[in-house]
Structure formats: structure tokens, C-alpha cells
Amino acid sequence: MSEPIVDFDEVIERRGTHCAKWDLMEQIYQVPLDNGIAMWVADMDFRPPDVARDAIERMLGHGIFGYYGDERAYRASIQWWMTRRHNWQIEPEWVFSTHGLVNGTALCIDTFSSPGDGIVLFTPVYHAFARVIAAADRRVVECPLTENGGIYELAIESYDPLIDANTTMAILCSPHNPGGRVWTPDELRSVARFCRRHDLILVSDEIHHDLVMPGYSHVPMPLAAPETVDRLVMMTAVTKSFNLAGAHTGNVIIEDDSLRRRFGKRIEALGVSPNSFGLYLAEAVYSPEGAVWVDQLMQYVDGNRRIFDTISELPGLRSMPLEATYLAWVSFKATGLTDAQISRRVLREARIAANLGYTFGSGGEGYVRFNLATPRSRVVEAVERLKRAFS
Ligand SMILES: Cc1ncc(COP(=O)(O)O)c(C=O)c1O
Secondary structure, three states: OOOOOOOOOOOOOOOOOOOHHHHOHHHHHOOOOOOOEEOOOOOOOOOOOHHHHHHHHHHHHHOOOOOOOOOHHHHHHHHHHHHHHHOOOOOHHHEEEEOOHHHHHHHHHHHHOOOOOEEEEEEOOOOHHHHHHHHOOOEEEEEEOEEEOOEEEOOHHHHHHHOOOOEEEEEEEOOOOOOOOOOOHHHHHHHHHHHHHOOOEEEEEOOOOOOEOOOOOOOOHHHHOHHHHHHEEEEEOHHHHHOOHHHOOEEEEOOOHHHHHHHHHHHHHHOOOOOHHHHHHHHHHOOHHHHHHHHHHHHHHHHHHHHHHHHHHOOOOEEOOOOEOOEEEEEOHHHOOOHHHHHHHHHHHOOEEOEEHHHHOOOOOOEEEEEOOOOHHHHHHHHHHHHHHHO
């Protein structure tokens, strides 16, 4: 393993920088700005790889911020990353740039479903999906994950009766936020078969695909279930892997010609075109330097996870084994406390801003999600505070 190139221990002040995670924690969670710990929004308290800053410095040095042209190098960098890191061969013309993946999800819903349609979510799951579905006047069809041996599993057979003729799409989060699962190829195939059985478009949001714990490996949906590409939309982004969320850039990758034409037409109709900062950044980090950085990041997060998991020593608390993502999903159910009592102890007593589980849909009650992509000293402090609040 290579020597660390990044000092992930460095505590960088983010307050006062229009940073959602820190600057909004008082407004949203009433956690005090001066001594609270922000562990909610899924961005990291680390600087991205130096190659990202170098790219922006080159733009700054030139000093002109005009329209971006010629996406060949950008698309080649995506193609390189998917081959090199995910063993997934894509063609440059399969890639659409969107303003991030919430936008990508919204564009998929807009293109491939109609108002009133049902859209399957395997809940609990990343909360913005349900928000976008409801705002687009579609219906969320909740297919609940089951917990077996302390981890989430898909109970695919039990979902069949939940699907009606107006259910047209399923959104899978792979790896899973908030449960931290890396779905196995068999599980991915079962989702693909389910979508075929019910004639659903399958949107596979793989934004967390690079954030995999040592010892696990993520399999892209088209590799697990190649026969599903005629109904498959893949979504990836550099923003989650490299802490560039403010660049709001994401990729919707569609192999099937007919789906791609429909999506391209909708993008055209809505006048969506990429932001040049996002493209420069993506090209910079999809590189050997970016690869070293993300490997070291996950080793560091794994160290944070081990420290954080000691909260499972407290009666009634259990952190789900984290196979991917830097988001710990903690069950407080066995404490017998209500959601209001749990949130009072986490937010008021421990002064930690963390995502309350019920916001992730059915099954999230009794859970809280904690973001571990922060310097270790903060994780240690958060653990001490939680131990005081729940012992
Ligand atoms: C599964 C998933 N999709 C999408 C997003 C957000 O994507 P973006 O910032 O590109 O809109 C997140 C952020 O946490 C996420 O977890």
C-alpha cells in the first residue's frame, strides 16, 4: 500500500464558507455552531486531491471562464475510470452530463415516466429520491428492505404484489445509502429480473461506487445483469468520490440507443448543458492521482468506522456493518426510545447534527445516519458525546 499523500487528520474550518453541512446545522437542527459537530450532509471535511485544485488554478490563471467546448478528453477520462476501476467498458457517446445526480434522477423521472406513475424505491433509501418523485407528481412505491443478521437484504419476491400497471420505474441505490450495503451480483440480478418482470425502467444510482471498504468490491449493474441494459440507466459522479459536491456535476450513462435518444431529446428540450468547472474537475480526478487519493481516503474512513463502531458497546445501539459509503447507519431501536427522544439526545445532548432515520422512508424509524468523512479527532469526540448521551 502506498504512503499517505493526504493529511486527512487536518481539521479545516468550514464555518462561514456557505457550507451547507456546517453553516446550516444550527438553522436546521438547532445544533450550536460554536461547539456542535456536523455529521449530516454527505460531503466530506477533507480537501479533494491536489489534481482538482491544480485544475481550478489553471482555469484561474488563464482568467477567462467562457463556454466549454470539445468534451472528448472529459469523456475519455470517464471511460478510463470506468474501465480501470470498475472493469466496465463504456462508449463516450453513452454519457450525458447533468447538474448532479438529483438532477439526473429528476431528468430520468421526467423522461421515462408520466404524472401519476408509481416509482419503486427500496426503503429506507437516500431521501432526495422520494422528494423528487413527489415533486414531479409521481407516486413512491415503497419496497421495504429486510434486516437479516444486522444487514439489509432485498426481499424481492415480497415486492411483486406491490407493483401495479402504472408502476414504470425503479431506482436502486448501489452501493446503498444509508445501509452501506454493497449489493452482491446475485442481488443485482434479482433486481434486474424484478424490473423485467414488471417492465420497469431501472435507474441504478451508483454515486457511491468508489467509496467501498477494503475487502469489498462493487459490481456495476450492467456487469451483473448484462441482459438488463435495454431498460437500464446508470448514474455516476465524481462529486461524491472526490468531495466536489458544489461542482454539481454528474453522469447519466445509457447504453441502449432508444433510451438514449429519448433522454437526449428531453435534455435538449430542457436546455440542460454542463458547467465547465464540473467537467474540468472530473477530468482531473479521473486519473491515477485521483485513484491513489480515493484508496487512501477509504483506508482512513475505515479507521474512523472502527472507532465509531465502539458505540455498539452501548446498550441498545448498533451501527450497521459498513461495506461502502462513509455514512454510518445506527439503530437505536433496542433502546426503546421514541424518535423524538433519540433526536433530542443526539442533537441536544450530544450536539451532533445527524440525519434522522425516518426521513429515508419506511424502515428508517429508530435510526440515525452519521457522516464519518471527517478528521478522526471529531469522530473520537462524537463517540464520547454519544456515550455520555446514551449510557
Ligand atoms: C445515492 C445518492 N444519489 C445522489 C446524491 C446527490 O447527488 P448530487 O449531489 O450529484 O445531486 C447523493 C448524495 O448524498 C446520494 O447519496
